[in-house]
Each structure stands twice: as structure tokens, then as C-alpha cells.
Amino acid sequence: MxxxxxxxxxxxxxxxxxxxxxxxxxxxxxxxxxxxxxxxxxxxxxxxxxxxxxxxxxxxxxxxxxxxxxxxxxxxxxxxxxxxxxxxxxxxxxDESAYDFEKKKSVILVIGVNGVGKTTTIGKLAAQYKKSGKKVLIAAADTFRAAAIDQLKTWADRAGVEMISHNEGADPAAVVYDAVSAAKARNTDILLIDTAGRLHNKKNLMDELAKMRRIISRDYPDANVESLIVLDGTTGQNALEQARQFSNVTEIDGIVITKLDGTAKGGIAIAIQAELNVPVKFIGIGEKIDDLQRFDPSAYxxxxxxxxxxxxxxxxxxxxxxxx
Structure with a gap:
């Protein structure tokens, strides 16, 4: 280690x-x-x-x-x-308690706009959690973006974990319902849910995320719900603005900053955590499985x-x- x-x-x-x-x-x-x-x-x-x-x-x-x-x-x-x-x-x-969700039965909602690295983040987390001995399941609830399900399936296969999915265009809430049922039946430790990133229509996004949370709360009340927003570190202040907009429509528990390798805007991690008062929990510096790790402020x-x-x-x- x-x-x-x-x-x-x-x-x-x-x-x-x-x-x-x-x-x-x-x-x-x-x-x-x-x-x-x-x-x-x-x-x-x-x-x-x-x-x-x-x-x-x-x-x-x-x-x-x-x-x-x-x-x-x-x-x-x-x-x-x-x-x-x-x-x-x-x-x-x-605070170390920021990672308590990893020690419990947890449902992790992964949010963020398209192109920031949500799919790869889910795949890397799934692989790492499985490696640590946890039972992991992935849900493909971003049913609107072309190829999103196939991309997530590739990562699920790479990580060696199962994935719950419906056809493209299906109701995301239905995917979450099936995923929660499967997670309970299979005694899953971590359920990772990919969500759509359609910021251009905030009301639809808010309604969609709220519906997912209701299903989880109703059908899996014992699970801890963790909401992680994925941001592209190369976009600088745009990443901060995306985080602000998402925080206006849904609760955010932690931040994942990707693509920090080769950026001239590395200070954005400092800005995001300080201005939103939400902890950066993971950072990514490449495409390999182990290129996503817990955020260490001292090392950063x-x-x-x-x-x-x-x-x-x-x-x-x-x-x-x-x-x-």
C-alpha cells in the first residue's frame, strides 16, 4: 500500500x-x-x-x-x-468519517455532466471495492446518452462485477428499482449508480434524482446513500460552476475530480472544496484502475x-x- x-x-x-x-x-x-x-x-x-x-x-x-x-x-x-x-x-x-459509507451497505449515486469521466470513475471504484473484498453491483441509470450503457458494461466486465441495465431510453428510476432489488437479494455491499448529466434541463434532472432517492429510501431503508459528483479538473472554473448548479438541485456528499494529469488548472480542487464546503474525496490522474484514489490533502x-x-x-x- x-x-x-x-x-x-x-x-x-x-x-x-x-x-x-x-x-x-x-x-x-x-x-x-x-x-x-x-x-x-x-x-x-x-x-x-x-x-x-x-x-x-x-x-x-x-x-x-x-x-x-x-x-x-x-x-x-x-x-x-x-x-x-x-x-x-x-x-x-x-475527515476520516467522510469515507464511512465504504464500511456500510451503501448506494452511491454518481452524478455529473457528460464527458467528465463518470463511467470510468464508476469502473475504477467498482474494481477497487471488489479488490478490497466487497460485493459490488453497478446500475446503468444513464439511459439517455447513446452508448452509455455499453461503455459502463465494458468497465463492469473489466472490474469483474455485475451490472443491472435496461434498454436505451428506458426509465432511469426503473433501473434503480431493479438494481436495489438485486442489491438486497445478493447481499451487495456497494451499489454504484450511473446517472444522466443533463444540466440543460434542471427540473427534469432534479425530478429524476429525487425519484431515485425515493425508491432507495423506500425499498432499501437500511442502505447508506452517498452522492458523488464527478468534475473534470481540466475545465477549471467551469467545473466549479457545474458543482454549484448540481448542488442547487440535489444533495452532494463528496466530489471526485478527474483528469488532473497535465492540467494547468490544478488549483481548482482547492476552490471547489473551499467554496462549496463539500469535501473532495477522490482524485483521478489517468485511465488506469489505480489512477483514481482517495484525496490526500497533504500529498496534493x-x-x-x-x-x-x-x-x-x-x-x-x-x-x-x-x-x-
Whole structure:
């Protein structure tokens, strides 16, 4: 497990290199300043926004930094490096209880617009849960998108788990009904449900998701319901806006950010969690099964800022903070 995490961290660091290079280059001049003043904070703000951390999140970080600088009576810009890293890491921390659903009989509703990586996320989660010894079932409730069912079946086969599906165009709620019945009959630990991502018609989407939840609550009251939204990390602020729109029509328990490999917008993970107050629970950095893992704020911040503080050893931090 430790070697697997180290390997994932290495790929994460490589994937976030575009964002990191942009940040580190900008910080070279910011922290070369002789003293802390308004210009120093403005340059920091610009750097964070360019990394797609978002205006609101950036303001929170800057205000927190100002308070800590005042309390500690810091005068030199270079002394703020560790403070910034800690502030960002602390606000991204995910409580271990966020993964309690994995220890219970759970139905996981996977939501998000088309093209963000929902199908691959479901396949990867299914494979990982099965590998850990759980009985897993997949439901193809995105019955409107052409080829969605076939794509999900490919991943179900790859993961070695069974899938419940109807024909294209069928009622998604009927698929969920059959999937819940099958999950109970087969003593399934995790039921993963793929859902449609039609944000252009919010009322239909809201009604559809609400109907699914009613069926689950009525027919499988002992199951824990977890709603995960999948977002494409390469789309930056668009991903944040999608999360906002979905949160307006349905409850969201956690966030999955995909495609973080090779993006210059890696700061979006910080913005999404801070602004929505919903934890990022998984991140993806590639197409392989093990390229989706639990979100580790310490490893993420280290991958994003390594090289920013030359006095910090990335291996030491990964070992200490990620408990490897």
C-alpha cells in the first residue's frame, strides 16, 4: 500500500507540473520582495487566481495569511511560505468519517455532466471495492446518452462485477428499482449508480434524482446513500460552476475530480472544496484502475507546491503527513 501511494504521488506531482511551474515561477518574484506590503498580497492574489483557485478562495487564504502574519509579527515575505502551504492544506483536510459509507451497505449515486469521466470513475471504484473484498453491483441509470450503457458494461466486465441495465431510453428510476432489488437479494455491499448529466434541463434532472432517492429510501431503508459528483479538473472554473448548479438541485456528499494529469488548472480542487464546503474525496490522474484514489490533502498540496519551499523535503512530508 505504501509503495502504491508513493507511485500515485509521483504521478500526481507529474500531472500537476503545469500548475506548479506557473505558481513557483510567480512566487520566485513575489517572495523576492524586500518586505510585506499591499503589493506583496496583490501579487499573491494574482498568482492564486491564475492557478484557478478562484476569487473567493483566494480572498480567504489571503485574509488568513494577513492574520497570521500580524499575530507572528512576520516582516520578511520568505517567512510566509510555510504559512501559505499550511493554510491551504488545513482548509482542504478531509475527515476520516467522510469515507464511512465504504464500511456500510451503501448506494452511491454518481452524478455529473457528460464527458467528465463518470463511467470510468464508476469502473475504477467498482474494481477497487471488489479488490478490497466487497460485493459490488453497478446500475446503468444513464439511459439517455447513446452508448452509455455499453461503455459502463465494458468497465463492469473489466472490474469483474455485475451490472443491472435496461434498454436505451428506458426509465432511469426503473433501473434503480431493479438494481436495489438485486442489491438486497445478493447481499451487495456497494451499489454504484450511473446517472444522466443533463444540466440543460434542471427540473427534469432534479425530478429524476429525487425519484431515485425515493425508491432507495423506500425499498432499501437500511442502505447508506452517498452522492458523488464527478468534475473534470481540466475545465477549471467551469467545473466549479457545474458543482454549484448540481448542488442547487440535489444533495452532494463528496466530489471526485478527474483528469488532473497535465492540467494547468490544478488549483481548482482547492476552490471547489473551499467554496462549496463539500469535501473532495477522490482524485483521478489517468485511465488506469489505480489512477483514481482517495484525496490526500497533504500529498496534493506537496505535489502542487514542491519546489516552492526549497527547505521542505517532499518525501519527508509525504511520509509524515500521509502516514506512509
Amino acid at each position: 505504501a509503495e502504491e501511494k508513493k507511485g500515485f504521488f509521483k504521478r500526481l506531482k507529474e500531472g500537476l507540473s503545469k500548475t506548479r511551474n506557473s505558481i513557483v515561477d510567480s512566487f520566485s518574484s513575489v517572495f523576492g520582495a524586500s518586505h510585506i506590503d499591499d503589493d506583496f498580497y496583490e501579487e499573491l492574489e494574482e498568482t492564486f487566481i491564475m492557478a484557478d483557485m478562484g476569487y473567493e478562495t483566494t480572498e480567504k487564504v489571503i485574509e488568513n495569511l494577513k492574520e497570521r502574519v500580524k499575530e507572528a509579527r512576520i516582516k520578511e515575505p520568505a517567512a510566509c511560505k510555510e504559512l501559505i502551504i499550511n493554510i491551504i492544506r488545513d482548509q482542504m483536510m478531509v 498540496v506537496e505535489a502542487l507546491f514542491s519546489g516552492f519551499d526549497e527547505d521542505r523535503s517532499e518525501i519527508d512530508i509525504l511520509m509524515d503527513e500521509a502516514d506512509l
